Amino acid sequence: MKPAPFSYLRPDSLAAARDALLRHGPDARILAGGQSLMPMMALRVAQPTVLVDISRIAELQGLKRDGRYLRAGALTRHAELLSSALVRSWVPLLSRALPHVAHAAIRNRGTLGGSLALADPAAELPACALALDAVMHIHGADGCRTVPAADFFQGLYSTAAGDGEILTAIDFPVCAEGERVFFDEISRRRGDYAIAGLAAIAQADQSVRLAFLGCGDRPLRAPRAELLATDACRSGHVPARALLKEALAADLDPPSDLQASADIRLHLAAVLVERALRSWMARSHASLQETS
Amino acid sequence: MNASQAPESPDAPIEVRLEVNGRAIRRHVPPRMHLADFLRHELHLTATHVGCEHGVCGACTVRLNGDIVRGCLVLAVQADGCEVTTLEGLDASGSIADLQDAFVRHNALQCGFCTPGMLLCAAELLERAPTTDRAAIRDHISGNYCRCTGYHAIVSAVAEVAEKRLCSVRFEAGDAK
Numbered sequence: 001m002k003p004a005p006f007s008y009l010r011p012d013s014l015a016a017a018r019d020a021l022l023r024h025g026p027d028a029r030i031l032a033g034g035q036s037l038m039p040m041m042a043l044r045v046a047q048p049t050v051l052v053d054i055s056r057i058a059e060l061q062g063l064k065r066d067g068r069y070l071r072a073g074a075l076t077r078h079a080e081l082l083s084s085a086l087v088r089s090w091v092p093l094l095s096r097a098l099p100h101v102a103h104a105a106i107r108n109r110g111t112l113g114g115s116l117a118l119a120d121p122a123a124e125l126p127a128c129a130l131a132l133d134a135v136m137h138i139h140g141a142d143g144c145r146t147v148p149a150a151d152f153f154q155g156l157y158s159t160a161a162g163d164g165e166i167l168t169a170i171d172f173p174v175c176a177e178g179e180r181v182f183f184d185e186i187s188r189r190r191g192d193y194a195i196a197g198l199a200a201i202a203q204a205d206q207s208v209r210l211a212f213l214g215c216g217d218r219p220l221r222a223p224r225a226e227l228l229a230t231d232a233c234r235s236g237h238v239p240a241r242a243l244l245k246e247a248l249a250a251d252l253d254p255p256s257d258l259q260a261s262a263d264i265r266l267h268l269a270a271v272l273v274e275r276a277l278r279s280w281m282a283r284s285h286a287s288l289q290e291t292s
Numbered sequence: 293m294n295a296s297q298a299p300e301s302p303d304a305p306i307e308v309r310l311e312v313n314g315r316a317i318r319r320h321v322p323p324r325m326h327l328a329d330f331l332r333h334e335l336h337l338t339a340t341h342v343g344c345e346h347g348v349c350g351a352c353t354v355r356l357n358g359d360i361v362r363g364c365l366v367l368a369v370q371a372d373g374c375e376v377t378t379l380e381g382l383d384a385s386g387s388i389a390d391l392q393d394a395f396v397r398h399n400a401l402q403c404g405f406c407t408p409g410m411l412l413c414a415a416e417l418l419e420r421a422p423t424t425d426r427a428a429i430r431d432h433i434s435g436n437y438c439r440c441t442g443y444h445a446i447v448s449a450v451a452e453v454a455e456k457r458l459c460s461v462r463f464e465a466g467d468a469k
Contacts, residue, residue: 001345008323008369031370038326038365038445039346049302052324053370079359104416104437106347108359109366190434 003041010053014139015170017054021164022141024050030166031055032075033112035102036118060113060168065090069135069171072115078125079104081112090174093132095197096183097124103191108188113167116152119218122193124185126153127219130209131199134172140165153218154221178204180283182276185213186268188259196254196265198272205234210276215252215269222251222269227271238277244270308372312337314383321368328352328363330371331378339379339408343437350436353409354378360416378410388415390456394449402440409436414450422454429454 001201011017021028029048031037032055054060060075063086070090072081081087082098098234101107101115101124115125116136128147129136136147138161147160154160173183187199197213208220208229224247242244245266254265304321312335319334326345331337331354343351345364352363355377358452388411394400399409410433417423417432429447438446 002326002329002422003324006323007302007304008306008367010369010372031367034365034367034370035347035362038367039348041324042346042364055370103350103434104352104432105353105360105413106365108356109361190431 004047008052013272014059020052032114033110035106074167076112078110091172093181117167122214127199127211127213130219137169156217176191195260196268200276215254224250310371311375325368326364327366330368350409353412391453394453398445398449400445400449406438424451424454
């Protein structure tokens with residue numbers, strides 16, 4: 001159906017956007033790509049009376065290498081990240097994850113900042129940000145501050161960005177020499193929200209970071225499973241699935257819903273860890289063969 | 293009234309200037325009118341269809357500044373200053389004549405409801421990442437729902453056009469040597 005009536009503002013600067021949000025308070029919502037907000041408004045689960053369209057604000061755009069980080073403006077469209085050589089070189093985990101985000105028409109409009117600020121627990125980019133230890137730049141009434149990903153995602157659709165605050169940019173640490181990445185998700189159809197998914201990084205010293213989507217009310221690291229996975233990378237042996245599942249059950253809190261039970265999600269999480277480990281081991285084996 | 297002032301009442305019309313299929317358009321629209329409704333009701337360009345109206349079915353697919361988007365998820369006021377191309381415009385340009393012809397020959401449409409969105413979606417794949425791989429084609433069009441054909445004929449049509457276009461590129465490259 002059609003959205004409920006609202007007023008529409010399109011400020012041309014960050015300061016003007018912040019002022020508009022302050023002025024209108026909880027009646028106002030930020031509109032960026034609109035690929036999540038517009039469906040919510042069409043279904044009338046969201047009925048803001050004021051929309052503040054930030055999509056033309058220059059200060060929120062741009063993608064550039066900045067020392068140890070790749071800084072992405074919050075308005076960077078998914079499609080731009082997907083096709084970016086900078087991202088492919090310096091934050092390859094994103095390049096692996098982005099083909100799983102919805103469909104081309106959605107990726108042409110949806111934004112990085114929008115996805116992170118919505119913090120859907122089954123979305124790809126929040127899990128990637130968590131795996132990468134990304135840093136969020138937030139602009140509010142009191143000025144700017146930074147929040148690391150581990151503190152940014154606080155609950156279901158809940159982040160450290162408060163009412164009236166705007167996520168302006170995200171710093172992704174650039175990948176180090178010898179670092180390997182993995183992304184996969186399990187969904188019924190291409191483009192569906194994941195039933196469960198994994199954004200994983202194996203660092204040069206073989207220590208593994210695992211960030212899961214669809215396994216809780218927010219993207220979640222799994223420290224106990226990370227220890228098992230790190231051992232596996234060092235020893236070359238994939239742990240028994242029962243061990244993996246037990247480790248994951250300690251750190252994840254998957255929901256049961258129409259798509260899958262909590263137990264199925266835990267099972268899928270274990271399968272995804274195995275896939276990650278096998279893909280890394282296969283590549284190590286292949287490169288050893290090449291050099292011998 | 294332009295978008296930098298707060299109107300006194302919600303839904304007060306806002307001026308929007310854009311180019312649609314190469315024509316300059318200027319209208320006043322309520323903020324909540326989406327681009328698909330604007331094209332259909334203001335401009336009588338009815339090839340763009342409205343299906344689910346929440347972004348999942350793909351029937352409303354149009355081009356905005358050269359990229360495919362969901363017409364139901366873009367507000368008409370957000371298209372201010374933009375170039376929009378609908379199926380009518382693509383058809384007139386002749387740039388998808390081979391694809392349209394292939395759709396007819398493969399029986400890739402029955403009721404035709406999904407067809408404009410399918411053509412817009414397939415056209416982007418063929419221009420940016422042409423492939424004859426059926427799984428890759430299916431992946432790309434998986435956001436466009438068809439209730440009639442079962443997709444097989446659509447995939448065949450797209451694959452055939454990809455093959456022909458790739459062949460002609462190879463032929464031209466060979467010629468240049």
